[in-house]
Amino acid sequence: MDFENVHQVDLTLIGAKSVSFTLMVGAKQTKLDSDLVEKLMAHSSSVQLVKLKSSGKDALDFALAYYLGRAVLADPTAYFHIVSKDGGFDPLIDHLRARHIHVYRHASCAELTFTWPGKKAAVSDPILEKIVVKKVAAKKAAKKTVAKKVAKKAVGKIDSEETWMERVLKDFKEHPKAQPKKRKALIAKIANLIKKKVDGPEVQGVIDRMAKVGKLSFDAEDVPKYHL
Known part of the structure; x- marks a missing residue:
């Protein structure tokens, strides 16, 4: 207070x-x-x-x-x-x-919305209690459904990034001389390979995943280094 x-x-x-x-x-x-x-x-x-x-x-x-x-x-x-x-x-x-x-x-x-001392508690209604229990159960079921959908979407995103990363790595291995020498060129190259916009989250997702698995890093001057 x-x-x-x-x-x-x-x-x-x-x-x-x-x-x-x-x-x-x-x-x-x-x-x-x-x-x-x-x-x-x-x-x-x-x-x-x-x-x-x-x-x-x-x-x-x-x-x-x-x-x-x-x-x-x-x-x-x-x-x-x-x-x-x-x-x-x-x-x-x-x-x-x-x-x-x-x-x-x-x-x-x-x-303040507290229950004040001295007030009698409400009389319990069995029918009302059943309705409340059913509503609570329905809310829990709805939350589980939403959680499953979110999890499924997340798994799908990971699968897509894995597929895109494999496509990018395959191209870089087959054409080592064509590997981008700058971050901007790398972004454009990946966007072209996975058919996404250069400023889209999918491209950055592939870059992050490549770095996470040790296939890509950047030096102090932000030059990409490939570990294929």
């Missing part, structure tokens, strides 16, 4: 939940309200108070990002909630969520 930006702290959200709360306090915030201190002490096992020693532009924001990174590293599958009105965190949040990290920003504690 960005205490420089949001001053209303509500720790009732912790309750019996497995929630860790980090309060980020700026260097110029030298005093804490006694009521807040009591709240922090009541949940001391779940609360971490971080007080910056020096101030600067966006200093607390950088510190918050650092502690968020540490928390993500400790448990990448957890859910992380930033309490701050500062929209400057949103690009970082988008970046992390694109990498399947569960991060959200809330302008106040009231916007």
Whole structure:
């Protein structure tokens, strides 16, 4: 929580939940309200108070990002909630969520989506549970299907690169004097042999595969060397 930006702290959200709360306090915030201190002490096992020693532009924001990174590293599958009105965190949040990290920003504690203490749990519905189980199973099956398609496509790509590489190596062995002396000429030669565009990913894929199996290298001046 960005205490420089949001001053209303509500720790009732912790309750019996497995929630860790980090309060980020700026260097110029030298005093804490006694009521807040009591709240922090009541949940001391779940609360971490971080007080910056020096101030600067966006200093607390950088510190918050650092502690968020540490928390993500400790448990990448957890859910992380930033309490701050500062929209400057949103690009970082988008970046992390694109990498399947569960991060959200809330302008106040009231916007947090935890289940609050004292609320009764919903009554279990057997029919609804069956529907949920079926949906989960369907999602898992769909993921497996997608994974198989991706794997099949990847294998096909490898097979194509192997075939193209063999075609290129065969030509270079049969015509050693015609082997390209510059990278640009090599790219054009490979593109012509495999019938692909010179700026296409297929050509670079063949070059990478030749280098990987030890058939091609480049010297300090980027001149291709063939090991056929």
